[in-house]
Amino acid sequence: QQPVQSPQAVILREGEDAVINCSSSKALYSVHWYRQKHGEAPVFLMILLKGGEQKGHEKISASFNEKKQQSSLYLTASQLSYSGTYFCGTGAINDYKLSFGAGTTVTVRA
Amino acid sequence: DAGVIQSPRHEVTEMGQEVTLRCKPISGHDYLFWYRQTMMRGLELLIYFNNNVPIDDSGMPEDRFSAKMPNASFSTLKIQPSEPRDSAVYFCASRGGETVTRDFGPGTRLTVL
Numbered sequence: 001q002q003p004v005q006s007p008q009a010v011i012l013r014e015g016e017d018a019v020i021n022c023s024s025s026k027a028l029y030s031v032h033w034y035r036q037k038h039g040e041a042p043v044f045l046m047i048l049l050k051g052g053e054q055k056g057h058e059k060i061s062a063s064f065n066e067k068k069q070q071s072s073l074y075l076t077a078s079q080l081s082y083s084g085t086y087f088c089g090t091g092a093i094n095d096y097k098l099s100f101g102a103g104t105t106v107t108v109r110a
Numbered sequence: 111d112a113g114v115i116q117s118p119r120h121e122v123t124e125m126g127q128e129v130t131l132r133c134k135p136i137s138g139h140d141y142l143f144w145y146r147q148t149m150m151r152g153l154e155l156l157i158y159f160n161n162n163v164p165i166d167d168s169g170m171p172e173d174r175f176s177a178k179m180p181n182a183s184f185s186t187l188k189i190q191p192s193e194p195r196d197s198a199v200y201f202c203a204s205r206g207g208e209t210v211t212r213d214f215g216p217g218t219r220l221t222v223l
Contacts, residue, residue: 041201041214087153096141096164100153
């Protein structure tokens with residue numbers, strides 16, 4: 001099943017923070033986060049494999065809670081370059097069939 | 111590294127015509143994935159290959175869709191006959207070695223009139 005992302009869209013001013021959530025009805029073993037700019041291909045941000053693990057990419061970090069079957073992506077002190085659509089992909093460690101959420105569109109304004 | 115290469119970047123065709131999309135994965139990558147992206151359904155996995163062998167094609171929507179990977183550096187996705195509902199952006203992605211991430215190509219935007 002496709003993971004559920006929330007919110008669908010968020011508008012920020014530069015410097016503001018935001019949280020994007022990704023939840024699944026199935027047990028999660030891995031969560032992949034990608035960002036896609038308009039008209040471009042999705043670009044990998046990070047992967048989380050263990051419960052409660054946090055990772056970071058620039059000022060973007062993520063957490064993964066196995067028990068709650070959810071992951072959250074944190075955009076801290078957002079920059080204009082953070083604008084885009086963020087997708088979470090969920091699957092097993094060796095599962096090549098990632099299921100992607102519908103995406104969260106982030107718009108950062110000056 | 112040139113990254114994943116897809117061609118054409120844009121394709122406009124008429125209903126009933128055959129469409130062939132092409133992909134060259136990153137050299138050394140042993141997995142290749144074909145995805146379709148639409149506003150309604152998001153990013154869907156159509157099929158994936160490992161070492162040129164199709165592993166799972168359960169995402170292929172119908173018999174009109176077929177995919178091949180004759181060698182490690184080339185794959186095709188064919189739609190015959192095409193229909194307007196096939197209009198979408200089709201991405202090819204590859205992964206290899208110990209990495210678990212996918213490198214996506216730039217996509218092919220297909221419009222079926």
